[in-house]
Amino acid sequence: MLATLVTAVINGLRGELVRVEIDVAPGLPVCHIVGLPDAALSEARERVRSAIRNSGFDYPTSRITVNLAPADRRKRGAAYDLAIAVGILVASGQIRQGGGAWALLGELSLSGAVEMVPGVLPMVATLSRSGYTRIGVPAGNIAEAGLVAGVHAVGVAGLDDAARLVAGPRGRTASRAERRPQVEVSGPRAGRQPARDAGAGALTAPVAPVDLAEIRGQGHARWALEVALAGGHNLLLVGPPGAGKTLLARSIPGLLSPLTDEEAMDVTVIESVAGVLRDGGLRRDRPFRAPHHTSSYAALVGGGPNLSPGEATLAHHGVLFLDELAEFDRPALDALRQPLEEGFLTIARATGRVRYPARFQLVAAMNPCRCGYFNDPDQPCRCAAGDAERYVRRVSGPFLDRIDIRIEMARVPALELLGGPPPEDSAVVRARIAAARARSLARNDGHPNAALTGSAVVRLCALAPAVNSRLAELAASRKLSARGVHRLLRVARSIADLAGHAEAAEADVLAAAALREPIGSVGDLRAA
């Protein structure tokens, strides 16, 4: 007897419809899964058999053939388990499909419990677009499934719940389940899911943001950060250990505005696919990702054997913070040039080709040399001559070129750490940034200043004639390229937005010029 159910697969960040066809026919008791399954999927037959038995059903002693259509697409993961198991129940006549067309998503444990799977949100969205609005999802994923409008999603905790859905109120045929109490399966099931949830939470829990009130000194660096966040400019902080680069960066989450509805949906979809969605609801706070400098290429840009999004994509609509920039793998850094320029990443592998959105704001920090004390007034640099230059050169020029604001930080004198008036706190600065950002978004058709290029810069960052001559002087003395002039204009625009100026004034242009210093260069070269 033949049964057909509908489920979905993740490709990139989109869900794709998959039909599961199950044929149970007389013959030797074997189970074949066809349709390009991967290892996790091939193991489904073991999980499905145990889950069916432990849920009080009978595993048919017949020849079972499972086909996943379309057959030419490679299938990954364990989200098909539930559909296969229910399909076997239908095909072996243990239940009837009396409840209408249900799509099913979920992984089975041997006990018959339904486990959470990544990517439920985009899969549900795809199913809904294809007309399957009644969907059974793992109970732990119900919150994200509910984010899709017009869907009737039901959380299923176990295989028997799913069977009941598909069978409808009177569709269930008599099975041994009627006779056998289900206590054994419901007990462990209740305990399992929170445990998994808690584990994921510990790994992805955000570090509590540092409040700016805790950062003393660094007046210039604080202001540079404010300008960067107001205009969405990429920011590089260079300085010795202990200058406060990381501390400053850790204050960023507390300065970001919440996501808009549209952005929130994008971010939630990405987190759903990556399996890091914390409580399942809509993600409202802007992402702040801080991968360690030992992160692999795949972890940073995405990919890997199972093609999952990387940190660059997880930082979409948010901030990607790369501490110790020069210590990162060079190929991985250079791979970030595409998203820095275009806002997405294309990953091509033998198993497929996907495109991940990655429109993030980059904040990076690095030491001026390997030991960190190059040009430090109080501490000798222990690097050999020329090493400092080599160290800075580990970050490629084209990469540095994408960074609008680059500043050097020095260590704060101890005296300043103790005395002085308390600095502004994050709430005050956040309000200022939000106001500036709103001004720029309104003027630029919803783009931050950093995203302006070519003619848009010239049009939206126009200067008064007197200011233009000052800009020309700056461009000549610093030998700025056209790109360099545009960069200066964009940053000046953000400074003006912060100050509430309708047009960038001379002071804004001059101030902008101080926000891009040649980094780590050898001093006497600059004098030369």
Next chain:
Amino acid sequence: MGGGEERRAWITLASADGAAEETLAVLIGQFGSAQEVLRRAADGRLAVWSKSTLNASGRHPLTRPVLAAIEAAARDPDALLWAIAHLGLWSLTPLDHAYPAGLRDLDPPPPVIHGLGDPEALVQRRAVAVVGTRRPTPAGRLLTTRICARLVECGAAVISGLAIGIDGTAHAATVERGGRTVGVIGAGHSRPGPRAHAALRDRIAGARGAVVSEHHPGVRASRGTYPRRNRVIAALGDAVIVVEAPLRSGALITARHALELGRPVFVAPGRVDDWSVAGSLALLRDSPAQPMVGLDELIADLGYFDSTDDDASAGSQIDGARRPALAMLGPAERQVAERLCAGPAGLDLLVADTGLPPSVVSGAVTLLLLRGWAQPMGPAYLPSGPLAE
């Protein structure tokens, strides 16, 4: 046999790999002329002589590799000379009148000096070596710049080693103010010093200065070449000024050479316990080197005072140069400039010390940079132009 032939033979012999000037002095003393040495090397008599002779320390005068190098040079002198001509270098030997007199104080003097730029730079009436660490502090760079500016005013050439750090700052500051400067490199001209200084080298040569080496162009820098280079720096100057020298700095070797040659050595002192001047202070304690207590005192000690006119009140002169400059600035710029005159400072420190908003400080610094009244040095800014005088 004209002097030209002997000169060529001299350069050829000096270019042989490993043949130090002491060796050359022995050979030329033994055989009378460089040409004779080469002739004997070519027909094998030199080898016979070396193997049959023992010097005072009981060794043969020529080691096997040096002998082989001299014989190779004798067989094909044109290859060595062509390499020199190919780079457009001029060469000076002690046979030449233009050979710097200071170098003749060395015993023995370098048999040949290859140079780029203007050979006149080597024979200036006044020349002072300014040396220091490869890892200077911003304050050290500022002091170097000020010293060189004063030396240029006095018409003195500045000699240094074209290394990163104080050396590079000294050369750059001198060129910037239109002075002549001589960079002595510790390797051949095909393998000159730090790559980072390629542009500086050209600027020195283009500004009536010179870059010189006692090595054949193909010689790589090795353990011994830098200390040897330092004795040339010491010999070319009337005096040596040590700006910042941590312990074991190469600048200390230059200072010792200068003291052995009877040249005065001036050391810029610093704070006790400061790593960046630990070597300088040790030098002051252990040698007849003199402390440099001020720019005017330095010029007076060097005996260079005649060309600076109004030298009576040095302190007020410095302030006098700054005051009208400061008066030309707007209030914010002036506040920042005054702070910079008190010592190098980064932007964060400027914000903290002036109490001005960061955007105003940034704008003011940009303006000072544009005017050339400040210059960046790592994370800090230094006064420059009229503010640094």
